[in-house]
Amino acid sequence: xxxxxxxxxxxxxxxxxxxxxxxxxxxxxxxxxxxxxxxxxxxxxxxxxxxxxxxxxxxxxxxxxxxxxxxxxxxxxxxxxxxxxxxxxxxxxxxxxxxxxxxxxxxxxxxxxxxxxxxxxxxxxxxxxxxxxxxxxxxxxxxxxxxxxxxxxxxxxxxxxxxxxxxxxxxxxxxxxxxxxxxxxx
Numbered sequence: 001x002x003x004x005x006x007x008x009x010x011x012x013x014x015x016x017x018x019x020x021x022x023x024x025x026x027x028x029x030x031x032x033x034x035x036x037x038x039x040x041x042x043x044x045x046x047x048x049x050x051x052x053x054x055x056x057x058x059x060x061x062x063x064x065x066x067x068x069x070x071x072x073x074x075x076x077x078x079x080x081x082x083x084x085x086x087x088x089x090x091x092x093x094x095x096x097x098x099x100x101x102x103x104x105x106x107x108x109x110x111x112x113x114x115x116x117x118x119x120x121x122x123x124x125x126x127x128x129x130x131x132x133x134x135x136x137x138x139x140x141x142x143x144x145x146x147x148x149x150x151x152x153x154x155x156x157x158x159x160x161x162x163x164x165x166x167x168x169x170x171x172x173x174x175x176x177x178x179x180x181x182x183x184x185x186x
Contacts, residue, residue: 004027005029009026010023018072020070024065029061036148041108077104088109101145
């Protein structure tokens, strides 16, 4: 990430003998550059123009927000949403920077601002897009394994499914699992 602003507001507590940070993240006006996993996602989803932007000046984002939990070296995302005029991304799952592991699933929506206009229509917008961070046309994805070189799966056929039904036909939805140390938390 280059430029922009980032704010994190949270609380630290103890659970099962470990410190737990629960936080809300808000960011704005940044560019995403040289992100190999995202570049692979964009190329697999056939978002060629955005793939090219990753190696140049980057993809501009106007908004980043979401919730996360950090404990025992692991970060759980629940969910994180980033969007700008060119792209919208939702992500849910976990990553462990210390062990270099990742398990995240989410949605990519190209031309987010144009694509997302439909989402602002009362009721119909939610049904067609599936909620904030998703557009009328969106591809679901999953990243697993090494955070340096994760296995990347993309389901571009989800782009043809109305948002409210997209999750029903999405083989990746809900598959990101919390690491065992986080599953045990109340």
